[in-house]
Amino acid sequence: MIVVNDSTTLIILANQQRFDLLHKLFDVVYVPSAVWDEIQVKGDVQLPAFIQRHALAESDDLTTLGYLLDQGESEAIMLAKTLNLPLIIDEKKGRKIAIQMGIRIVGLLGILYLNIKHEHLSQDEALAFLTAVRNNGFRISQALIDSMCSASGRAGEA
Numbered sequence: 001m002i003v004v005n006d007s008t009t010l011i012i013l014a015n016q017q018r019f020d021l022l023h024k025l026f027d028v029v030y031v032p033s034a035v036w037d038e039i040q041v042k043g044d045v046q047l048p049a050f051i052q053r054h055a056l057a058e059s060d061d062l063t064t065l066g067y068l069l070d071q072g073e074s075e076a077i078m079l080a081k082t083l084n085l086p087l088i089i090d091e092k093k094g095r096k097i098a099i100q101m102g103i104r105i106v107g108l109l110g111i112l113y114l115n116i117k118h119e120h121l122s123q124d125e126a127l128a129f130l131t132a133v134r135n136n137g138f139r140i141s142q143a144l145i146d147s148m149c150s151a152s153g154r155a156g157e158a
Contacts (some may be wrong), residue, residue, distance in 0.1 A: 002028045004080040004090040005051070007035045007072050009108050012133055014045045021111055022088075023050050024120040030054040030085070032075030054079060069094050077103065108133070109140070109148045123149065 003026045008012070013019050022029055028049045036053045039045050056079050063073035073094040073158065080087035086104040088111065089095050098105050106114070114131065115121035121129075130145060 001026050001104075002030065002078055002083075002085055002151045003029045003036065004032075004054075004083065005035065006076040006087070006091070006094065007038045008090045009088050009111065010035070010039055010047075010051070011045075012108060012136075012138060013038070014047075015136060016129060016132060018129065019051070021115050023048065024118070025111065025114050026050070029088075030079060030083070032056045032072070032079045034071040034075045038072045038104050054083075056082065058102075065097070068097065070087060077101065108138075109144055113148050113151060134149050 004021075009022075013021060027050065031051060031057060032054060033053060036047075039047065054074050059078065060139075067076060068074075069077070069091075073089065073091060076089060077098050079092060080098065080103045081101055086106060087098055088106055089098060089109040093109070095105055109130075112126040113120065116123055116126055127145075127149070130140065134140060143150060
């Protein structure tokens with residue numbers, strides 16, 4: 001399966017050295033140029049081969065989105081729309097716009113949930129991962145964590 005990815009989840013997975021959580025679910029992850037560049041600026045991140053840069057042509061829709069979102073989010077949304085692929089995105093405003101455009105979305109919690117569901121990750125490992133991510137400043141509500149935990153079979157704390 002192929003998916004398009006915005007930067008936040010990739011940066012988090014890079015910081016935790018857990019790109020395997022994506023690769024267990026997706027054969028190829030496309031990132032638009034702006035996201036690729038943003039990830040490279042955030043630090044010395046070596047992206048694995050299954051994460052591939054994918055160019056996106058300029059368009060009026062991309063320009064319009066650029067007034068509402070940052071360049072990386074705009075390009076990721078338009079790439080997902082153009083290729084009719086699901087999008088991994090965590091920013092609330094970007095998620096809302098992607099949904100309005102008919103794009104299937106998933107975020108970091110969805111990636112963790114799918115790894116639990118496919119038995120690539122235990123719920124305890126997912127909660128430990130979320131604790132580490134929250135300790136590094138990623139904002140995620142306890143209600144969302146509880147929702148993921150109840151969907152996968154138990155209540156949790158991170």
